[in-house]
Amino acid sequence: MKHLLSAADLSHGEAVGVLDAAEEMAQATRERRIKKLPVLQGLTVVNLFFEDSTRTRISFETAAKRLSADVINFSPKGSSVSKGESLKDTVLTLGAIQTDAIVVRHPASGAPHRIAHSGWTGASVINAGDGTHQHPTQALLDAMTIRRHLMGPDPVGRDLSGLDIMIVGDVLHSRVARSGVALFTTLGAQVHLVAPATLLPVGVEQWNCTVSYNVDEALADYPPDALMMLRVQHERMSSAGGGFFPSPQEYTREYGLDSPRLERLAPHGIVLHPGPMNRGLEITSQAADGPRSTIVEQVANGVAIRMAVLYLTMSGLKE
Amino acid sequence: MRYVIKEACLPDGQTADIVIQRGKIVSVGRAASGQGGTVTGEVTVVDAAGLVALPGLVDIHTHLREPGQEDSETVASGSRAAAAGGYSCVHAMANTNPVADTAGVVEQVWRLGREAGYVDVRPVGAVSVGLEGKQLAELAAMARSVARVRVFSDDGVCVADPVLMRRALEYVKGFGGVIAQHAQEPRLTEGAQMHEGLVSSELGLAPWPAVAEESIIARDVLLAGHVGARLHICHVSTAGSVEIIRWAKGRGIAVTAEVTPHHLLLTDDSVRGYDPLFKVNPPLRSAQDVAAVRAGLADGTIDVVGTDHAPHPAESKDCEWAAAAFGMTGLETALPVIYQVMVESGLMTWADVVRVMSSGPAAIGRVADQGRPIAPGEPANLTLFDPSARWLVVPEDMATTSANTPVAGRQMHGRTVATFYRGRATVLQGKVI
Numbered sequence: 001m002k003h004l005l006s007a008a009d010l011s012h013g014e015a016v017g018v019l020d021a022a023e024e025m026a027q028a029t030r031e032r033r034i035k036k037l038p039v040l041q042g043l044t045v046v047n048l049f050f051e052d053s054t055r056t057r058i059s060f061e062t063a064a065k066r067l068s069a070d071v072i073n074f075s076p077k078g079s080s081v082s083k084g085e086s087l088k089d090t091v092l093t094l095g096a097i098q099t100d101a102i103v104v105r106h107p108a109s110g111a112p113h114r115i116a117h118s119g120w121t122g123a124s125v126i127n128a129g130d131g132t133h134q135h136p137t138q139a140l141l142d143a144m145t146i147r148r149h150l151m152g153p154d155p156v157g158r159d160l161s162g163l164d165i166m167i168v169g170d171v172l173h174s175r176v177a178r179s180g181v182a183l184f185t186t187l188g189a190q191v192h193l194v195a196p197a198t199l200l201p202v203g204v205e206q207w208n209c210t211v212s213y214n215v216d217e218a219l220a221d222y223p224p225d226a227l228m229m230l231r232v233q234h235e236r237m238s239s240a241g242g243g244f245f246p247s248p249q250e251y252t253r254e255y256g257l258d259s260p261r262l263e264r265l266a267p268h269g270i271v272l273h274p275g276p277m278n279r280g281l282e283i284t285s286q287a288a289d290g291p292r293s294t295i296v297e298q299v300a301n302g303v304a305i306r307m308a309v310l311y312l313t314m315s316g317l318k319e
Numbered sequence: 320m321r322y323v324i325k326e327a328c329l330p331d332g333q334t335a336d337i338v339i340q341r342g343k344i345v346s347v348g349r350a351a352s353g354q355g356g357t358v359t360g361e362v363t364v365v366d367a368a369g370l371v372a373l374p375g376l377v378d379i380h381t382h383l384r385e386p387g388q389e390d391s392e393t394v395a396s397g398s399r400a401a402a403a404g405g406y407s408c409v410h411a412m413a414n415t416n417p418v419a420d421t422a423g424v425v426e427q428v429w430r431l432g433r434e435a436g437y438v439d440v441r442p443v444g445a446v447s448v449g450l451e452g453k454q455l456a457e458l459a460a461m462a463r464s465v466a467r468v469r470v471f472s473d474d475g476v477c478v479a480d481p482v483l484m485r486r487a488l489e490y491v492k493g494f495g496g497v498i499a500q501h502a503q504e505p506r507l508t509e510g511a512q513m514h515e516g517l518v519s520s521e522l523g524l525a526p527w528p529a530v531a532e533e534s535i536i537a538r539d540v541l542l543a544g545h546v547g548a549r550l551h552i553c554h555v556s557t558a559g560s561v562e563i564i565r566w567a568k569g570r571g572i573a574v575t576a577e578v579t580p581h582h583l584l585l586t587d588d589s590v591r592g593y594d595p596l597f598k599v600n601p602p603l604r605s606a607q608d609v610a611a612v613r614a615g616l617a618d619g620t621i622d623v624v625g626t627d628h629a630p631h632p633a634e635s636k637d638c639e640w641a642a643a644a645f646g647m648t649g650l651e652t653a654l655p656v657i658y659q660v661m662v663e664s665g666l667m668t669w670a671d672v673v674r675v676m677s678s679g680p681a682a683i684g685r686v687a688d689q690g691r692p693i694a695p696g697e698p699a700n701l702t703l704f705d706p707s708a709r710w711l712v713v714p715e716d717m718a719t720t721s722a723n724t725p726v727a728g729r730q731m732h733g734r735t736v737a738t739f740y741r742g743r744a745t746v747l748q749g750k751v752i
Contacts, residue, residue: 008521087639108641109512109523110593117592118637131641133523178523202528203520240509 003116003125004309007136008182012159015186019144020156021308022301029066029304037307040069040314043100047073048090049128050106055275055299056128056138060103063306069100069314087111091120099123101314109133124313132173132236137309138274139179141302143187145294146226148301149270161188164222168194168215168255169230169282172201172244173237176274177230181209192222196255198244215255219264227265228272229257229283248281257287270294320361321345322744324737327367327703329693330669337372339699342742346695365747367703370736373673375407375438375700376654377680377689379577380474380499380553380625382646383409383440385431386424387416391721392630394428397650398437400628400719402745404650405702405735408439408681408689409628413450414475420445420456422464429466437745441684444468446487446498450476455486462494469685472499474553475600477535479505484539488548495685497549497575500539502560503601507531512641514587514602522590524640527602529557536560540567540574551683552576554627556601558611565620575683577625578612580649580656581725585609589725595636595643596725599629616675617666623679626653630721647725651717654704655731662706663732699742708734718751 001014010018029035045064049057057073064071076090087106094102101124104112109131116125129135147155150163165184171177171193181191191209193200204211212218232251237244245251252258257271265271271283271292279285288295324337329347338345378401384392392400394411401409411428413419419428425442432440444461448454450473461468471491478484478500487498508531513519515526536552540563543550555561555576567574581599586606589597597603615621629646636643657676661667667675681690691697710731714722738746745752 086634086637087642088634088637106639108639110641111639113593114639131523132525175523178521201520202515202526203517206517207520238509240506 001312004136004313005112005116005125005127006134006182007139007179010183010186012186015143015183016157016159018140018305018308018312019147021312022140022144022304023156025307025311026301026304035066036068037066038068039311040064040067043314044070044072044098045101045103045310046094046099047071048094048102048104049073049075051129053105053129055302056105059299059302060128060306062303064310066303067307067310069310087114088118088120091115095121095123101126101310103128105129107131126309126313129175131175133175134179135175136179136183137302137305138176139183140309141298141305142180142228142272142274143183144301144305145272145298146270149294150225150268159187160184163189163225164192165189165226165228166192166194166218166222166224167228167230168257170199170232171195171204171230172199173233174230180228181207185209190222192218192224194218194255196245215261219261223266224269225266226270226272227257231274231276232278232282252281256281257283259284259286262287262290262292265292272298275299320363320743322363322365322739324365324367324372324701324703327370327372329372330673332669337693337701339701339739339742342699344693344695344697344699347693365703365737369707370703370705371669372693373405373669373702373704374677374690374693375702375738375740376405376676377408377684377686378406378626378628378650379410379470379623379680379683380627381409381411381650382414382627382629383411383428384630385415386427391632392719394431394440395435396718396720397628397630398432398435398440399751400650400717402437402738402740403718403735403751404652405654405704405738406438406650407700407738407740408441408686410441410443410470410684412474413443413445413472418445418449419443420448422457422460425461425466425468426464438740439686439689441470441686442466442468443470443472443474443499446471446473446478447483452476452478452480452483455483455490458487458491458496459494462496469496470499470551470683471496472501472553474499474501477501477503477505481538481542485542485546488543488550489546492548497551497683499551499553500535501553502532502535502539504531504535512598513590514604516587516605518587518590522593524590529559529604529608532557532601533559533563537563540564540572543574544570544572549573554579554582554601554625555612555615555621556582556604557608561611561615561620565615568620575622576620577623578616578621579625579627580653581647582612583609583616583660584656585725593640595638595640596647596723596727598640598643598645599647600645613660613666616661617671622675623683624653624657624675625680626650630719631723633722636723646723648717648719648721648723651719652712652724652726652731654735655733656726658704658706659732699739701739702735703737704733705736706733710734
């Protein structure tokens, strides 16, 4: 695989292959006092972030450095949307300094796809989140986390068959949800989306998942093995029509993960959140910090997943 | 110059020789070459065996970009593109810089068209000052100017204020004008990027609901009926719009409508590659919508084809989707697309093509001397089309200054071989002269 642009592009075999490679990466770095592996020595990775990000950029940077690649972080002040240098000219500039891989985060859906397929660069392109489209490495690290917890003591080689995964919240603006639905279903899980209709895209009824508007009914109808709470993305929300829901209080009452809802999970059930969290809005601290929470572990797994993705795209190896 | 066009196939299916001289059609019929007045000057014989002869095409919706955006098109380059596509008349939209909202600007555009000399350039006047939707532009001044404006439109933006729309519809009754509405409810389409449906939900592009178009059309046909005025709907793109217009026509409301070649040909599936060549306003719609606008054009609910030829410089398309401009070129590929989609498919005849691409648009724009039948005494505006030709669209080879065609690399069915404008050949052997 040359690029990773969308979780929907991964076949079942490729997806399991990335998860397995990530387990290998995690093990290799866990057992070493010096965590660097020499596999990408001499190659250059540019983290091209047009949008603010803490955990994803740090995660990619750590991953690339652990594989001994040279890393350049580049955060242009404005995108061409805001009349700065055009995306094309930025990418041509990176080409001139012989970049091997571009990890890109961009507010415009499809920007990584354009970078990869417009003849602007020959580098590998890894999507680190584009607009409201995709965030494939997030879905992969979520799948890795779920697999570790729910698919037995030795998850290598396994997929997510038989699991019910529930995603609750702002699906409309969420690239995490879009990536998750694609990847989890590819891996054999059944996905259940729960949100107010204002935060679901028209067309979602044709996605390969169930859709419901009521958390409490959904928890009864599709008891989830993994429950993912999405962040309410205020920064992407239009204020037209007075907003997408009447008030934060009502959102929390209707869709927030509080202790009563947490207690309804099966004994093995886990809680995920892609971060950054709005504590008290979509998730209470009891849920976020409780024993079912895998939120910190998700971040750790993110490094292993990004090592695997960089390795697989840059070394040109298939699964 | 005298032209003898031999053995052309007329829209009614008959074969005839057509003789044109001094800007007029002199004779139409068998072996007409020796008749029809005295032979003066040079005679050029055009072998039209196997070619379809159509009255010169009339575009009700063209963006020529001059004044103000000459890097994407000028009146001269757009006129040549129109001729290359078989047109002898285009209506130049008002969203230039400065906006064509005064007699001065429309007269400038009209004069540039005359100087170019490839087609009748009929300026469209803005409905509101600066396309801002706040105050009526001086519509009568534009109508009385040498440009004789009859079509008024804020195209590019919707006349959203219902009161302003009502006033405009009423006011232009005084001089036989028509308001051409760009139907797009602005609040429902803030930041919108593509048709709202399965594809937008997957691509994460801000959605553009069909209802944003349909609700404005519903409002405006009711307004037009109420005040007894003429209304034209630009670039109809949804099945619901077709139904509303069909209903309005059934009630006797004086509404006409256009559809673009690209909305007849392409669906929102084209957006999946995020190539901004497919970014257009209104957006490419679903397959059901495409079927509905085809059926609407065939049954007369949609009166005409308008290209919405919208040239843009390369940098406006060679970028990420959200940053790209809306619009596609279309003048040079409209007739092949209509031929493939509507005629080859059996939905329409050549006589229907004349109605939707020549006589119909001329009637809406109140253009004398255009859209006339191919008959002795009529103005010599003619197009010769070779239905058997097959050619690949190479953007750089086109007459338009811009390369933003959505059919780049596609094989076209049929080609304009010759165009005559007021008796002069503007295109011969497929080349603009």
